[in-house]
Amino acid sequence: MTVTSATGAVLVLNAGSSSLKYQLINPDTEIVIADGIAERIGEMQSSITHHQGGETITQDAELPDHRTAISVAQDLFAECGTALATAGLLAVGHRVVHGGQIFHRPTLITDDVVEEVGRISDLAPLHNPANLIGIEAARSQLPQVPSVAVFDTAFFHGLPDAAATYAIDREVAEHYGVRRYGFHGTSHEYVSGRVADFLGRPIGEVNQIVLHLGNGASASAISGGRPIDTSMGMTPLEGLVMGTRSGDIDPGVLLHLNRVAQLGVDQIDTLLNKWSGLKGLCGENDFRSITEKMAAGDSGARKAYEVYIHRLRRYIGAYMIELGPVDAITFTAGVGENAASVRADALAGLEHYGIVVDAERNAVRSKEARRISADDATVDVLVVPTNEELAIARQAATVVG
Known part of the structure; x- marks a missing residue:
């Protein structure tokens, strides 16, 4: 060759x-x-x-x-x-x-x-x-x-203090670096820029929610190009239900598992990071397999899916309130770009907020950025493929150049 x-x-x-x-x-x-x-x-x-x-x-x-x-x-x-x-x-x-x-x-x-x-x-x-x-x-x-x-944390470095701060003893937090860092920042930054380009508007004028849904999953609220909140926290464990990670969980559960089940710190770490989320709920962390199981009538897969959607909708609702007017809601990453049912179910019943997913547009599979909302919707619902590799290449070239 x-x-x-x-x-x-x-x-x-x-x-x-x-x-x-x-x-x-x-x-x-x-x-x-x-x-x-x-x-x-x-x-x-x-x-x-x-x-x-x-x-x-x-x-x-x-x-x-x-x-x-x-x-x-x-x-x-x-x-x-x-x-x-x-x-x-x-x-x-x-x-x-x-x-x-x-x-x-x-x-x-x-x-x-x-x-x-x-x-x-x-x-x-x-x-x-x-x-x-x-x-x-x-x-x-x-x-x-x-x-x-x-x-991955760089884009969220400037989160407002109210969004970045955990309500624990201030001195302990400062000494040990306990704060909300946010993750998938390269993807959220790239996609939010592409959304503004797609809409033909300056990014400084766009309020948007970006949903990065893959094996790892995160949501962000971005106002005028600057993130004001994000679902992941000090580690990538917080937030949405993910492939093998639990996402949000009552801290008391960890204390309970330690005291009653006598699980050590390392065991709890492994449980929450590797054996929780979709995998913990139904034994699968690949959304394709979960979809096949649901179609076959598997109740465990159906429950896992419903828990996943419930958590996702909770974050969408919270960010709609934080942002005030929302111009766009965008799905990206493996699940976000390919799972039409997730997009439809995540936004179902929100017509009175101007959010209407067009079923025919949503069913189209494409590698191109596209609008899947109805013509009369006041909020644009988009699917924008992420390109973290291009974003990383550009930043790397800037450093060595």
Whole structure:
């Protein structure tokens, strides 16, 4: 195969709790040279799909961890004619979930940065360790290419104090960095900008709710381009019901489990982060499987779905009050972009607020930004595919440029 030039391109690594998305993209032209995704990392049926030069390679693979997934991805790049070590990369951009109170802008990665990201990994135990694996692998295997960290918490760094503050002892909170940080910021920032473009309005004039619904899920209220609230808090555990995370829960439940069930801190951490949410309710965290089970009459799957929708509607209602007039409600990420039933049920019965989902438009599957609200609705309901990779590539290029 002919070697593909990647001069000026950025390799973006987006390591999630059980997946690894990667993309080789030119941040100026927005041309994607190659991309891929490794799915179900750490599970029995792992797979990786790689797209490059009009070709698609999909293969089952043993992917016990993210390090192995990155190694397999590099082999696929080389197989398709782009050996990353000699491709002329501008930078490697890494999605890092938690920046704590220190990191709130794109940051050139040094040994000190790696150490600090590791130190705050207990704030995002499902993600920061995976992010670090991507960082360490890239710095080791592509030492001549600068690595840049782009933090999920950065967009929400300036949340109003009322939204960022927990009502606990002030000195304890300040000493231990206890506050609401917010997550999925790269996605919320990108999508909110795309919404303004789609509506043909300056972002400073748009009040919007963005619903990032994937295996991890979060909601945000954005007024004039600035977030005023978000569902995730000090860690990505707070907020909406997620694939394996509980979202909001009475803190007293944790004390009860410790005292009565005699579960230790680590056991409770594992329970809430890995065995709760949709998986805890019905044994599945893949929405496709849940939909199939509901269609087959599975009551556990139906209950999980109803709990998921109930929590989502609660946040939508709260943000409508916080924002006052709402111009747009936007669905994004894997579930938000593809699950028509979730969009319809989340907004059902809100016609008196000017929110009306058009059933025919909602049923259309597309990778393009689109309006799914009725013509006579006063609130635009949109589906806008997120592109965290492009946003990360742009920020990484800015840092090294």
